[in-house]
Amino acid sequence: MEHPILSHRFGLLIYLGFWFSFTCALFAIDWYFQANFFQNALISSLSISLPLLIIAPSIWYIVRHIDVDKIGRMAAALHHITVAIIMVAIWLSLTYLIFSFFDKAPIANNDKPEIIMPYYWLAFMAFAIYDYIVMVYYVFIYYRSFKSKIENEADLKNLIKEAEINALKSQINPHFLFNSLNSVSSLTLVRPEQSRDMLVKLSTFLRYSLDQDLKELNMLSNEMENSRLYLEIEKVRFGDRLILDFEIDESIKDLKIPNLILQPIYENAIKHGVHESLEPVVIKTKAEIRNNNLIIQISNNFDKDAITPKGKGIGLKNIMERLNLIYGRTDLLAITRTESNFVVNMEFPQNN
Structure with missing residues (x-):
């Protein structure tokens, strides 16, 4: 100063x-x-x-x-x-x-x-x-x-507005809706029960995403439930190429994290991992409490020989800025990339 x-x-x-x-x-x-x-x-x-x-x-x-x-x-x-x-x-x-x-x-x-x-x-x-x-x-x-x-609060409000726009663009973008509805259409004649179930999941996912205020915190259980809906919808598209693995203790499901902050990470895993790989891709989510911090790790393998689509990294950048403005720390997001694995570690301090 x-x-x-x-x-x-x-x-x-x-x-x-x-x-x-x-x-x-x-x-x-x-x-x-x-x-x-x-x-x-x-x-x-x-x-x-x-x-x-x-x-x-x-x-x-x-x-x-x-x-x-x-x-x-x-x-x-x-x-x-x-x-x-x-x-x-x-x-x-x-x-x-x-x-x-x-x-x-x-x-x-x-x-x-x-x-x-x-x-x-x-x-x-x-x-x-x-x-x-x-x-x-x-x-x-x-x-x-x-x-x-x-x-900082003014910056957070501006960032939230940006994040809301980016979140809506990524969550309700035409490609996602088109692919989901196309999958429903394909399943209607072959597996009508599964197509009806997919429509229910899609509507529930969209309703949750639209109702959330990104400046507020939400329980881990609610965020994971919405993330599972998104991943299960994508699993209909990719079938056995997408494998989901969750390690989350029941005792920590009431802990708080920012709304919709996990969504961009799962989208990156789908876009850069599952979409570009011919082999099965495991998206693993692990959550634990450590030193009064909720630690969430999301990892996925990918095909090292595939040509992944280039991106600007806006999703991860927005997550880092949101964590900094909400918790006042710049060390809460860590990204590790190996030859065939991509890992995102996040910490969410629990004040209460």
């Missing part, structure tokens, strides 16, 4: 304005209310405020280093107390050095300047100012984090 003062012109101007106001306030107190000489009051106020000109911006790096969310409030407070003692000691030392320098200089009316207040009161004031600066920096950090979260 950029420095709020040094990285922005307006931030620097605002800070200099506050510093000048602080210096003027010290001068006014010493000159007007304590009836000190003009030059003496100016020396006193500058001796106190000049160290602050450097110390205040440097506190930012300390605040960035002390992460309250990671180390806890008590540890953060102890860190800040320690740093505050060091900063106040540096501030008072610099104030004394500057004041001593002017103290040796010739002063009008032979009056030696006097500091505006005793050093123990200066120490108290320095502690209070340190606390105030720390508070301002934390407010700035939380504001930027909140703003970033809003921007």
Whole structure:
């Protein structure tokens, strides 16, 4: 995160304005209310405020280093107390050095300047100012984090709209519907019961796909049920060339994953594996819970000698972006490709 003062012109101007106001306030107190000489009051106020000109911006790096969310409030407070003692000691030392320098200089009316207040009161004031600066920096950090979260939510909404369009295009595309209906037509005369069953599965699959909101989470059991419908419809087309293997424990079926996030992976397995292979292709789905994460692995073999259709990888890219925006992590999707096997590993953190 950029420095709020040094990285922005307006931030620097605002800070200099506050510093000048602080210096003027010290001068006014010493000159007007304590009836000190003009030059003496100016020396006193500058001796106190000049160290602050450097110390205040440097506190930012300390605040960035002390992460309250990671180390806890008590540890953060102890860190800040320690740093505050060091900063106040540096501030008072610099104030004394500057004041001593002017103290040796010739002063009008032979009056030696006097500091505006005793050093123990200066120490108290320095502690209070340190606390105030720390508070301002934390407010700035939380504001930027909140703003970033809003921007991420806006990006997620835009991505969801894109994903909805891409999902509908891939799930209800003319080729899929044409192939499915053509298979139903072929089965009508030969195996009417199977054609009727395929129509029911097709309508159920389309209804589920249209009803889902991609920004929400759904139970694994519902997603797998819909995925099975899709794969069983495709199995009618490819017959023994498509073999389905599921290893899913009943105890994890209530865990949550994003809606329709598995669909593009199965489509890729059909398109690049089953469609281009003359040998049987096994699409294996394995799901387990590990360290409070739902781990889903989808793999399929493919014909290494077949010329697979070229794609842009939009489906997997959308999955990665959705996982990043929903869970705030970029390491939840891993793809492994060997000579004749394609494996997709996904992790879904379970917060509840």
